Amino acid sequence: MGDGRGGGGGSQRPAWLQMYELVGKIGEGTYGLVFLARTKNRKGSIAIKKFKQSKEGDGVSPTAIREIMLLREITHENVVKLVNVHINHADMSLYLAFDYAEHDLYEIIRHHREQLNLAINPYTVKSLLWQLLNGLNYLHSNWIIHRDLKPSNILVMGEGEEHGIVKIADFGLARIYQAPLKPLYENGVVVTIWYRAPELLLGGKHYTSAVDMWAVGCIFAELITLKPLFQGVEVKATPNPFQFDQLDKIFKVLGHPTTEKWPTLANLPHWQTDQQNIQGRKYENPGLHNIVHLNQKSPAFDLLSKMLEYDPKKRITAAQALEHEYFRMEPLPGRNALVVTQPGEKIIAYPVRPVDTNTDFEGTATLQPSQPPSSGNGPGVAGQQMSQRGVPRQMQSMVGMPRVGPNASMAAYNAASQAGMANLNPANLPMQRGTGQQQLRRKDQGMGMQNQGYPQQKRR
């Protein structure tokens, strides 16, 4: 039957594509491209992330596999929802379909900084932060570390049922943290350094959930000041160079770390070997409050400084942060972070994502060469590298996918895998009877409990 080989290739459109109406390209990263599409049979927009095939001869992209396998196991209101997985056999690429989120923190912050020249209102900051922590607490309690939190990876839903709800996205680097077999640095992973925790910058190889909390601290400060807190200049070299400038920026604000306050500091490789005289340098007194313009006695400042604690063991956890006094005082955080809280306050019309409509799902129809992905504030699902020709889409009601329980989402997956591989029926596993259903219900309850946590249930 050897002559049957290769017959599946060719340029026919895969059947599953017909489920979607392509709107255009909204982003690009090292892993591949992100498209905006609408589902034909249901209302709602979908972000489709296309993963290129990994290195030649290396099969399916490990990043894609990682992201899929983690997202298959988790469901939370503040975590992006994987709706479908599709396979394009023609080029062995995977397409991950997510609920579409119109905004992200990178764009929201930028809009305030560059367009409005106006701080983000305290209710919105607090609600965004609370929801981010809520999602992160869920991940951490499921033993998942995100490892690449940055504003462009924190999505916010546009108008619709889930308006103003935070969704943590981009799990390509996330890990389940039961003793990884290989440390991350060996995988040649490149991530933004601005949100990177000091223990990693000093050569620590052990990832803990505390690295995510450091990033949240940086993001919190950025929400307040509209500027990245520690904008170090990245040293580009392989593998894993010493990022002196980033540490320098941190030390200038938080002061020089000491082994008294941070005992394990002495064991961190770059500190130990005193790279670039890192031990002997002199730094002024800490001045975080001057930069974020917060009263040192305010709960907001207290929370922020606990997130930016040097010693990862002492750094506040997501669960502890959710209990912090800051979230118990007015304005209380709410479910829709983007809603107006004060009468007379102006509704902010955040811009919608630019969409490059000159493309197809292959991403091949784009005429201009795509720029190399920047490592600074590289886009997650967001598309900062859009061509100038990108035509902003008409404002429209971006109704999220109808909220479906885990049951329905799996059914959707199966239905899709059927559609995608009409001739591969065995993959369509019927839902398990009995126990399975019960467990899903249990899971649902668990979710409910997770979400109950909005302090005082302030729904808007």
Place this chain on the structure above:
Amino acid sequence: MADFETSTHRSKWIFTLEDLMERRASANDTALKMLDQYGTTRVEVNVDGSISYPEPLFDLNTTVEPNTNIKALTCQEEEYMRIFYEQKIQEVCKAFQFPIKIQATSLIYFKRFYLQWSVMQHHPKSIMLTCIYASCKVEENHVSAEELGKGIKQDHKPILNNEMLVLQSLGFDLIVYAPYRPINGFIHDLEESVEIRNSELEHLQNFHETAIQEANKIMLTDAPLLYPPGQLALAALRRSNEVHCVIDFERYMDGVLSRQNSQYSVSELLDFLGSIDYLVDKIKVPTIEDMKPIDRKLRMCLDPSSQDESKRREKKSRKSKRTA
């Protein structure tokens, strides 16, 4: 551990015995029908990872030589085939000195794969390798397909060709739970409990090692598709305890259950462990000799032309004998 309680493993991949039998019978049946209709059971996996079914036989009615010579494998023979290659997975993983987690993950992938396909449709030899390859990727112990192929002197291309098929057949549910971690947990718990005295620590180590070996046996049975990993671990520990007599097992379970607020009573749990024991005791790992006739049958099913060739070869050799 990402939470087993809310996992796809628990919600989708724990079955009843009847479920398993039904699925396997239906996979076997599908292959049988293919054989009738197409004269082969092979499902071709193309270089791009897509699959295609064989062309129907020309003019079924007038086929002079219907493939009556080709016999399909029975469900029992399929089971032998699977067990044989499952034990091969353990061998290969050991040879590569992979962590035990990888071995377990590969085995579970392999078991799940053959709930949907018959061994007559996809030869277990290549699926076995793809399962190992995929679990290395998932468990972050990346090994290139080429390295893997070289290590066991096999062509690595089929490993890659089958990757998408395997991932999809697994429904992309790739996080799986094995009994080895819970075994470590129970051992750790025992170390701390008063029941074990210092002098017995070495004894405990032997107890631990035997438990791991018992878990390896359990992994060859259907038990991982029927019971959660914690119960598999307890079954392994109990079997090990029968050898080493380290603890009063029932009392220990009593203690564990009361602490954990378990949904099961001790007697219920003992029933489960009994069923796992039964599966381990009745399993027969076939030898290469046992496999020969089955493998010959399988090769016919997968590639009927090989039969013609062997016939031709037979004829030739007969001829040459005559002429000699």
